[in-house]
Amino acid sequence: MTDRTIPQLKAVLKKYLKKWKNNLYLGMWQIDFNIREYLKNEQGEFETAATCDANWQYFYASLNFSYAKMRELADIEIEKIVLHEMLHVVVNEMREDGIDHEERVVSHLTMICEWMDK
Numbered sequence: 001m002t003d004r005t006i007p008q009l010k011a012v013l014k015k016y017l018k019k020w021k022n023n024l025y026l027g028m029w030q031i032d033f034n035i036r037e038y039l040k041n042e043q044g045e046f047e048t049a050a051t052c053d054a055n056w057q058y059f060y061a062s063l064n065f066s067y068a069k070m071r072e073l074a075d076i077e078i079e080k081i082v083l084h085e086m087l088h089v090v091v092n093e094m095r096e097d098g099i100d101h102e103e104r105v106v107s108h109l110t111m112i113c114e115w116m117d118k
Contacts, residue, residue, distance in 0.1 A: 002071075002074075003071055004070075006067060009035060013033060013035070013065060016082040016083070017063075019079075020083050021086065023112070023115065024090055025115075026086065029060065030061075031060075031086075031089065032061070033065060034062070035064075035065050036067065039064055047066065047068070048066065049070055049081050050069075050081050050082075051064045051085070052085045052088035056093040056096075061088075061089045063086075065081070090112070
């Protein structure tokens with residue numbers, strides 16, 4: 001385990017955000033991120049390592065990461081959290097009603113799976 005500074009955590013997050021933005025075919029998205037001292041889940045029930053607020057209509061997402069939860073994590077654990085939040089960006093549109101949204105998201109997931117098979 002390591003005790004990272006905020007600039008060190010920011011550098012690790014940038015590396016994995018760039019990697020997964022490319023690998024998940026999210027190039028057209030503007031994805032911003034912030035490091036907060038700590039975070040609670042959407043319902044405010046418990047502390048969490050990260051949150052995602054995606055707006056699929058405008059290809060924009062804002063990710064927040066908890067310094068308290070992430071400063072001592074190994075890089076591999078940080079990468080998993082980044083990937084998890086980036087997948088929220090991919091599937092966010094599924095919250096909408098209608099098969100059209102599901103079809104678009106599944107088409108996106110197909111591109112991702114094709115890349116993984118190479």
